[in-house]
Amino acid sequence: MADDDPARKPPAASNGTRVKIETDVDIVTARQMGRALAAQMGFGPSVSTVVSMAISELARNIVSYAKRGEIVLKPTNSNGRVSIEIVAHDEGPGIANVTQAMQDGFSTSGGLGLGLPGVKRLMDEFEIVSEVGRGTTVKVRKWKT
Amino acid sequence: MEVPILKQGDFLIASIQSALTDADLMALRDAVVTKVGHFRSSGVIIDVTVLDVMDSFATRTLRDIAHMIRLRGAETVIVGIQPDVAFSMVQLGLTLEDVATALDLEEGIAYLSRRTKEIRKGVASRGR
Amino acid sequence: MGGKAAQGRMTNNETFYEVSGTLLRELVDHLRQNRSQLREEWARRISADKLLTAMSEEEIFAEATSIYDNYIEALETQTFETLQAYARNLSERIIPRGVETHEILGIVLQLRDVLARSLFSQYHVDVEKCNRMFDAYEPAANRVANTVALGFVEERERIIREQQEAIRELSTPVxxxxxxxxxxxxxxxxxxxxxxxxxxxxxxxxxxxxxxxxxxxxxxxxxxxxxxxxxxxxxxxxxxxxxxxxxxxxxxxxxxxxxxxxxxxxxxxxxxxxxxxxxxxxxxxxxxxxxxxxxxxxxxxxx
Known part of the structure; x- marks a missing residue:
């Protein structure tokens, strides 16, 4: 892959809140910050819970597979449509077969617990870029309806 | 954050007080399993009312607890899962399929009392 | 208020607005002086075209007066917030009575037409001035028409959304x-x-x-x-x-x-x-x- 691969680049530098992810305590911190941001943006309790859940899973993947990374939480507004954007970025081992990782059941079998298909179901938009030896970036979004 | 585990008659009640890290959850698992053996309890209630998220790790750990408790001959019931939490869990694909659940502590105690009575009856009838 | 407010607002195209600012003031004065006559002409055309049939003559005249005054104020100050608020308020009152979108569009375009005709008969002798007058009038008048129509449509959509919400709740009772x-x-x-x-x-x-x-x-x-x-x-x-x-x-x-x-x-x-x-x-x-x-x-x- 080319050098400008998004997985190599640091996540969007603008106005988001960055949370370092290294330990299980950081997972709790990240999801609590995400919930607070969603609530502050006017998302209802049900959607805020979903956002919090997705962050927890993404942060967990970082701790489990990459050891360290970061999560960026960002409120966005395009033409009056409001969304919360979450980018999980690490420079860990990467995922060899992204297609396989996105299949339901792949995570649970073998106890890997990637949970990516679940996160995709929870959110409205889901993008993943991963390269073996270089790292993984997952970007997800929830629109406010 | 340690989870207090209270003995109430035949049962143990673990009531979670705040958000738990993975380490906290594992500590809870070890403590519950040890105490069930120690007190020879017939049932365990885990109250999760205060949890505003139950992710895959929390769910898996609760399931592990239930399975380990069953191996020790006792029953487990999870009580107090909040509506929004439950909805987000099933969307992620977490259903706690083979673990008993109840609305709250009161319901959990009622469930365990019924269950343990049934089990005793079953044992007794088999003995006849 | 007059010219001061008008000039304060004109920021994006100074030369154009310097000219049109003076013209606008003249235009606004003209429309103020002929207020009674033009307002009546407009109300008459509303009735003739069978618009706003859900409303009585008196009501139409009262609303026509309010719209007329708001219209001129918007032309004069080039600010549309007051007009917007009025349009929303008007829509809120008349939508439940069954007034349709085409009626609101119709009356706004009529007013635009009534005023344009009056301007034309006043200035047509001096063709160049007349042209410049319309250059000043048209963009503002279009924006006014737009504001009122949009206010109406948005209000309608809001009401529809509310009704959908209500129906949804009714249809899923626990x-x-x-x-x-x-x-x-x-x-x-x-x-x-x-x-x-x-x-x-x-x-x-x-x-x-x-x-x-x-x-x-x-x-x-x-x-x-x-x-x-x-x-x-x-x-x-x-x-x-x-x-x-x-x-x-x-x-x-x-x-x-x-x-x-x-x-x-x-x-x-x-x-x-x-x-x-x-x-x-x-x-x-x-x-x-x-x-x-x-x-x-x-x-x-x-x-």
């Missing part, structure tokens, strides 16, 4: 038929948004009513796509996490097929043919004794 037993009759077309709302409502209902058994009756559901079928399954699972058992009744062969197609194990789902049977099963789960009276089948007694 009923408590007896202690600890909820019934959710689903009727009509279930889209993903409604399905989601329904789940949230049910889960909160379970907690609020301390329900142990829920009967979801889908007899009245016309069709169910895979997304909504999935949602039904999630609802059943989430209810169980709260400690409630769900019984699904009225499952049509088509919907059963959809569920099987998306990989649902119907054996794991608690299904009963009819609502009556579902309620009986629920009562059995709750520990009530259901006794059928032979004389009147369908009535039941509690033991």
């Amino acid at each position: 009923l408590q038929v007896r202690e600890r037993l909820l019934i959710l009759p689903m009727i009509g077309v279930i889209d993903p948004q409604r399905a989601r709302q329904l789940t949230e409502q049910l889960l909160r209902g379970i907690r609020a009513n301390r329900a142990k058994v829920v009967v979801i009756d889908i007899t009245g559901v016309a069709a169910m796509d895979a997304t909504v079928a999935n949602h039904l399954v999630q609802t059943v699972e989430a209810s169980r996490l709260l400690g409630a058992t769900v019984i699904v009744t009225g499952l049509s062969p088509e919907i059963a097929q959809t569920l099987v197609n998306i990989g649902v194990d119907l054996g794991k789902m608690n299904t009963v043919a009819g609502l009556q049977g579902g309620i009986e099963e629920a009562e059995r789960l709750l520990g009530y004794n259901v006794v059928h009276s032979l004389a009147a089948a369908g009535t039941e007694l509690e033991a």
